Amino acid sequence: QQQVKQSPQSLIVQKGGISIINCAYENTAFDYFPWYQQFPGKGPALLIAIRPDVSEKKEGRFTISFNKSAKQFSLHIMDSQPGDSATYFCAASIANDYKLSFGAGTTVTVRA
Amino acid sequence: NAGVMQNPRHLVRRRGQEARLRCSPMKGHSHVYWYRQLPEEGLKFMVYLQKENIIDESGMPKERFSAEFPKEGPSILRIQQVVRGDSAAYFCASSPGQGKKKTEAFFGQGTRLTVV
Numbered sequence: 001q002q003q004v005k006q007s008p009q010s011l012i013v014q015k016g017g018i019s020i021i022n023c024a025y026e027n028t029a030f031d032y033f034p035w036y037q038q039f040p041g042k043g044p045a046l047l048i049a050i051r052p053d054v055s056e057k058k059e060g061r062f063t064i065s066f067n068k069s070a071k072q073f074s075l076h077i078m079d080s081q082p083g084d085s086a087t088y089f090c091a092a093s094i095a096n097d098y099k100l101s102f103g104a105g106t107t108v109t110v111r112a
Numbered sequence: 113n114a115g116v117m118q119n120p121r122h123l124v125r126r127r128g129q130e131a132r133l134r135c136s137p138m139k140g141h142s143h144v145y146w147y148r149q150l151p152e153e154g155l156k157f158m159v160y161l162q163k164e165n166i167i168d169e170s171g172m173p174k175e176r177f178s179a180e181f182p183k184e185g186p187s188i189l190r191i192q193q194v195v196r197g198d199s200a201a202y203f204c205a206s207s208p209g210q211g212k213k214k215t216e217a218f219f220g221q222g223t224r225l226t227v228v
Contacts (some may be wrong), residue, residue, distance in 0.1 A: 089154055
């Protein structure tokens, strides 16, 4: 049973557009929500992370929005670039548990 | 500052052989995790270790799989008598385990195991 559900499975966006990836969770004990970026043949790289005490976090062109009551969080990639083409994974963990529960991933393709 | 180092990057084993995957955590990190990624799927947690201790192995198959993180040397994920279904990418991650960013996990490049 997947604890974190991610959608869409894939998306195509034009250069300069906005990519939006959504995740939902059930376990209210989760309190750490990172996003990872993975290029083919590489390991996942930590992109940005948020905790439930804030509703939004922005780092450069990447923004996480967090809705605690809906148990949802999303990643927005602004001004998408071809170099952003990768698979993105959302994840969640409990403070003293450490292990991450991952979503199934979203493959983003940015067309020039 | 070297990241998480995994070797080998690619490993081919015949059915019934043993596979040993190695992971050296980032400098200063005392917590190690192993995850498995099947094609077109997300990562699945396998085991969480600290030096000389297995903390959580709830994601490990009950048979043929074992992991260790000795006092000296890398963490080892061992798969005995491999079967075709073990073919996957195995990723190791490490985190500091303490401090403000204690849960921030960094992943290695992975070992891609192919069982033929």
